[in-house]
Amino acid sequence: MFRNYFKTAWRNLIKNKINSAINITGLAIGLACFLLIALYVADEMSYDHFYPNKERIYRVNSDLRFGGENMRMAQTSDMMGPLLKKDYPQVEQYTRIYTNDGSRLIKRGDDYINEEEVASVDSTFFDVFQLPVISGDIRHALDAPNTVVLTATAAEKYFGNKDALGKSIQVKYGASVRPFKITAIVKDIPANSHFHFDFFFSMKNVDYNWGAVTSHNFYTYLLLKKGTDYKAFEKNFPDYIKKHVVPYASKYMSINSIEEFEGAGNKISYSLMPLTDIHLHSDRTSEISPGGNIQYIYIFSAVALFILIIACINFMNLTTARSAVRAREVGIRKVLGTERRQLVLQFLLESVLMVVLALALAVVIDFFAINAFNNLAAKQLKIASLLSPRFIIILVLLPVVVGIFSGSYPAFFLSGFKPIEVLKGKLRMGVKSGSFRNVLVVFQFATSIILIIATIVIYRQLHYIQTKNIGFTKDQVLVVKNTGSLNSNAEAFKNEVLKLPGVKMGTFSGYLPVSDAFRGDNTYSTEAVMTSENGFSMQNWNVDYDYISTLGMQIIKGRDFSRDYGEDSTGIIVNEAAAKFLGTNDPVGKSVYTSDIDGNVEKYHVIGVVKNFNYESLRSSIGPLCLLLKPSPYTASFKINASDVSGLISRIKSIWGKLAPGMPFSYRFLDDAFNDMYKAESRAGTIAMLFSALAIFIACLGLFGLAMFVVEQRTKEIGIRKVLGASNTGIMQLLSKDFIKLVFIAFVIAAPAGWFVMNRWLQDFAYRTNITWWTFALAGGSALMIALFTVSFQSVKAAVANPVKSLRIE
Known part of the structure; x- marks a missing residue:
């Protein structure tokens, strides 16, 4: 039929x-x-599902509000992982990832290669993220300083078909070169992961002000013991804040309790995000890599x-x-x-x-x-x-x-x-x-x-997005990356490039108004003694004299940094959002205070107000920001007006080759970086x-x-x-x-x-x-x-x- x-x-x-x-x-x-x-x-939907312990791995997220500025971060302090493991038996293991050092220059033959997929991690990293091991003792691979774990692709890139285990790679640190011993090799991280590193450096080499409970610069992951309800574990965070955060914060600000802090309209809280939710569900700033x-x-x-x-x-x-x-x-x-x-x-x-x-x-x-x-x-x-x-x-x-x-x-x-x-x-x-x-x-x-x-x-x-007035000029701005490798030749490089026809002006900075650039923030107050009422959080960017003019930003009150004023070393330029926090329409001449890593109070006076500019994706509102006149020769930006752009880039590359032989020349245009955000x-x-x-x-x-x-x-x-x-x-x-x-x-x-x-x-x-x-x-x-x-x-x-x-x- x-x-x-x-x-x-x-x-x-x-x-x-x-x-x-x-x-x-x-x-x-x-x-x-x-x-x-x-x-x-x-x-x-498959991101991070390949880890054997995926259902027990959680990242700690931070939610802060200080002085009215809301910050939703994927990072925590360096101390959070160790303290949680010490205080709470539900934590089987923790690990941290630190990426603020940026890319690394690694030597291959006579030249250096700029490697961007790098991170510093704890020796416990591979206890939490159990990647398949090709060779080496992975459990103790990063116990000592000057050690590194490579993926198979990285090992082949630098050593070909030879066994890389036990050998060293040469990494440039400023003017010196430091050897790192390869202690293990792991398989490549699959594409459906929320991070993709080829080099895992020992955390013991990170130069950091360790113990700063209120500084949030580390991605912290917890491996909870079997049977632990992560939502129930989150109820321990208020106790952690009272026990560790408040006592530390009281060293540099007048605060007696978390209730007093929150009573002034501020907030600090932490939460756990399941590993497999990060790619699709995270709306945090400064993710390791762009998510879905x-x-x-x-x-x-x-x-x-x-x-x-x-x-x-x-x-x-x-x-x-x-x-x-x-x-x-x-x-x-x-x-x-x-x-x-x-x-x-x-x-x-x-x-x-x-x-x-x-x-x-x-x-x-x-x-x-x-x-x-x-x-x-x-x-x-x-x-x-x-x-x-x-x-x-x-x-x-x-x-x-x-x-x-x-x-x-x-x-x-x-x-x-x-x-x-x-x-x-x-x-x-x-x-x-x-x-x-x-x-x-x-x-x-x-x-x-x-x-x-x-x-x-x-x-x-x-x-x-592409046509909105974002407060700065993104067109015809050439960004040369990794100029820190020029060392003492950095200023000479800038001066030589400025002599080229078609180059109008240039600036050095570590900060650019696009989301993949480095960020830095700090707490400030309107009085010498910081309290819950007078304190606020603000982005602080180190720039030079030519930053504002090169990027086409607009000073609406006061003035720009000038070589004619010696006191500009203690002056700052704030944006309109920061001016609102200072409680005045004209903050020029007002003073703000912050503390250095040793707790010493530093005083700055406002010399100008720059018109608000978008320094993150237009998904985010503009927050308080200040510019400080401090050396930061990590990225050079040049305003150009040339008909032969490829020829100009070729001439800039030639100058680079003379001043930084063997160093990779890397550049991009600021408008491309801006478009990448979308x-x-x-x-x-x-x-x-x-x-x-x-x-x-x-x-x-x-x-x-x-x-x-x-x-x-x-x-x-x-x-x-x-x-x-x-x-x-x-x-x-x-x-x-x-x-x-x-x-x-x-x-x-x-x-x-x-x-x-x-x-x-x-x-x-x-x-x-x-x-x-x-x-x-x-x-x-x-x-x-x-x-x-x-x-x-x-x-x-x-x-x-x-x-x-x-x-x-x-």
């Missing part, structure tokens, strides 16, 4: 070639999109589901639209004794067979599209992942689930025909007779309009646009097929109308108006839904564009034009047809 069903199903597919091609193409594209997004989502966004997972998952549903709706619409063709078959089979359940099974098997063919085509499409999608999404997805156990299950279930879902309505619809009415020709078809089919078309276009709205809003927000949004916008176009294309396939069958069913009516004098334009309007009504209804549904979804998305940005009325008008107009264009082909064909031929059909 089943063999006969399949033979019949195959014959129907071959017989109705156009209908089958439209159905299979739409389903294939929908399934291809579904599988691609499923691979993407599965990869995003769970919102995009929800959005892309919904898009994948909707595209698949749109493809299924096409099948439903086209199958029920062709019901007149199959009606006689159903009537005759019923007269001959075929039961309804047999007909339902027949039609469902036809549906499943079509989905199987579409799925095979979808896999072929993904095979050719995977590389382009990887470039677009910045991923390393492999089509072979579809052969993993969980995807094999999906591939087996998809034809059944999709086949039954898309084929159930047509199956019950077709099998429900009454044989007497069918055989007498009383069956009425068309757009107006298919209420449920109209609902499905409305759903298709409502979804398409929402996707169009989403794409427009995302691109408007990106344009807003790569995730840019990728999301491009992906949204791509899948919106595919969703619309699939919907149009269905609409094209539906229009084709509607025209077929009204052939006689059109012929009579033309004989009675109807114009071609009138015929086209007659056939198009029903579809226009459906698009209008879809727009009424989609507009508020699109506004709600995208308004929620924009809330993540402190600075955002508005959703204007023309966004909806453009989305609705686009959907209408697409629908009319799709239907017009069949409408024109019907309108220009010879009415004699149309009437001769009967």
